[in-house]
Amino acid sequence: MNQQQLIQEATQARQKAYAPYSRFLVGAAVLTHDGRVFHGCNVENASYGLCNCAERTALFSAIAAGCRPGDFKTIAVIGDTDGPIAPCGACRQVMIEMGTPAMEVVLTNLKQDVEITTAGALLPGAFYLDPNER
Numbered sequence: 001m002n003q004q005q006l007i008q009e010a011t012q013a014r015q016k017a018y019a020p021y022s023r024f025l026v027g028a029a030v031l032t033h034d035g036r037v038f039h040g041c042n043v044e045n046a047s048y049g050l051c052n053c054a055e056r057t058a059l060f061s062a063i064a065a066g067c068r069p070g071d072f073k074t075i076a077v078i079g080d081t082d083g084p085i086a087p088c089g090a091c092r093q094v095m096i097e098m099g100t101p102a103m104e105v106v107l108t109n110l111k112q113d114v115e116i117t118t119a120g121a122l123l124p125g126a127f128y129l130d131p132n133e134r
């Protein structure tokens, strides 16, 4: 699965977004080292603080299916932003733990602007425990 294909998966996931409050649809797709793909979309709630982002939905879905931190090679995220979408702080923290700092993060938008970074680069100085010490 190449980067373009993973972005396609994220685009499909975006169509499932439940975002009646913000009307801002986001999709994510996470690729495991052994080639599996898990989808995530944002899921909102009338109690706004409970809204869950696409990135966390994808990673939590993978964890619920049996994946563990360190299993993830790449996550792609897409939203209708001006430039590549910028993950929120909560998702940066979750990406660093589930993805480890090395996980590749592909940020894009409907215009196909693409930024490629890593979970570690998105959260300098993160509170992060080595998987072997957990």
Ligand SMILES: O=c1ccn([C@H]2C[C@H](O)[C@@H](CO)O2)c(=O)[nH]1
Binding pocket: 019, 022, 024, 025, 026, 041, 042, 043, 044, 051, 052, 053, 054, 055, 077, 079, 085, 086, 087, 088, 091
């Ligand atoms: O990277 C992002 C940024 C925002 N959102 C969601 C949260 C909320 O449902 C909506 C508006 O912020 O977009 C994501 O899912 N991922």
Ligand SMILES: [Zn+2]
Binding pocket: 053, 054, 055, 056, 087, 088, 089, 090, 091, 092
């Ligand atoms: Zn987020």
